[in-house]
Amino acid sequence: MKKWKCIICGYIHEGEEPPEMCPICKAPASKFILLKEEEAENSPGKVNKTSGKPKASTDPSDKEKIKALEMEIKEVRRKKIRLFRMVDFMLDQMxxxxxxxxxxxxxxxxxxxxxxxxxxxxxxxxxxxxxxxxxxxxxxxxxxxxxxxxxxxxxxxxxxxxxxxxxxxxxxxxxxxxxxxxxxxxxxxxxxxxxxxxxxxxxxxxxxxxxxxxxxxxxxxxxxxxxx
CATH class of the missing domain: 1.20.120 (Four Helix Bundle (Hemerythrin (Met), subunit A))
Incomplete structure (x- = not known):
């Protein structure tokens, strides 16, 4: 059984297709990514084991896209002036x-x-x-x-x-x-x-x-x- 993760709130759904809407944050199906087997086993959170109605599949490459975006964001943060880096650090600690x-x-x-x-x-x-x-x-x-x-x-x-x-x-x-x-x-x-x-x-x-x-x-x- 496939496992899908909401990239907004982290909710885990189990089924052949992602749910039409996240039951936690109400995000649409497009915000779900397909987890790999080892990721699915280690993913925390409540799992919905109802497969639901068939729906257009989310592209598994979304995971790689998210990682690439995170890397770009980190690179931009490194180029910030010292004050902004300190503020960003404080916000991360919060x-x-x-x-x-x-x-x-x-x-x-x-x-x-x-x-x-x-x-x-x-x-x-x-x-x-x-x-x-x-x-x-x-x-x-x-x-x-x-x-x-x-x-x-x-x-x-x-x-x-x-x-x-x-x-x-x-x-x-x-x-x-x-x-x-x-x-x-x-x-x-x-x-x-x-x-x-x-x-x-x-x-x-x-x-x-x-x-x-x-x-x-x-x-x-x-x-x-x-x-x-």
């Missing part, structure tokens, strides 16, 4: 040491706490809980630029800036999270008593949307990591 999945745990862990504080402040009419929620939102907003930048580096370097529906949704979710967090922070700074006003539920809704968007981004990130 990717190597998984800065994005590590950094994203900080805002994702604090976000639910912030929303819970705001909800509790609304229910129990306690300003101290609202203040606690505000400071948690500050922590999230401070952490988000690093998370987004690390995610951008990983997307460009590891996934070749693939603009499939999968990545579009993930990018939109990250943008909504950041925007909702910024709106919540600025609103509370301008009106600390917002949870006592007629706009209290709108404020809570914005924070709930922020939490939901962060959950979507985290779920999609998990699919990339675990290929599940």
């Amino acid at each position: 990717l190597k040491h998984h800065l994005h999945p590590v950094s994203v745990h900080f805002p994702n862990g604090v976000l639910p706490v912030a929303v819970l504080f705001f909800v509790a402040a609304l229910i129990f009419n306690m300003d101290s809980l609202a203040t606690a929620g505000f400071y948690n939102i500050v922590v999230v907003l401070v952490a988000l630029p690093l998370v987004i930048f690390a995610g951008f580096v990983e997307w460009t370097k590891k996934y070749n800036s693939a603009m499939t529906m999968f990545f579009k949704i993930k990018i939109i979710a990250a943008f909504v999270t950041f925007l909702a967090c910024l709106v919540s922070l600025v609103w509370f700074m301008k009106d600390p008593g917002v949870l006592h006003s007629c706009y209290a539920w709108l404020f809570i809704l914005i924070n709930a949307g922020m939490l939901g968007a962060a959950g979507v981004a985290g779920f999609l990130g998990g699919k990339l990591v675990f290929k599940d």
Whole structure:
């Protein structure tokens, strides 16, 4: 049985033909390359053992083309000035040491706490809980630029800036999270008593949307990591 690898996310498919679409990153069949026998045995990741419907075969020479392209990229990098080489090295280290999945745990862990504080402040009419929620939102907003930048580096370097529906949704979710967090922070700074006003539920809704968007981004990130 042949094994095909998605060059975008690394998903492994087993069958006579590549799948019509990658179940992980939604890349088309043209983004799959045929693995050689020894490569297939050593390839990590989840394997789909369903052969699926016949489809136009991907040229096995794609593997060589990718290697040639990588060599050209490395050659260009060698010719860069020292500063750019240092920056490129730092970005490679960010990717190597998984800065994005590590950094994203900080805002994702604090976000639910912030929303819970705001909800509790609304229910129990306690300003101290609202203040606690505000400071948690500050922590999230401070952490988000690093998370987004690390995610951008990983997307460009590891996934070749693939603009499939999968990545579009993930990018939109990250943008909504950041925007909702910024709106919540600025609103509370301008009106600390917002949870006592007629706009209290709108404020809570914005924070709930922020939490939901962060959950979507985290779920999609998990699919990339675990290929599940």
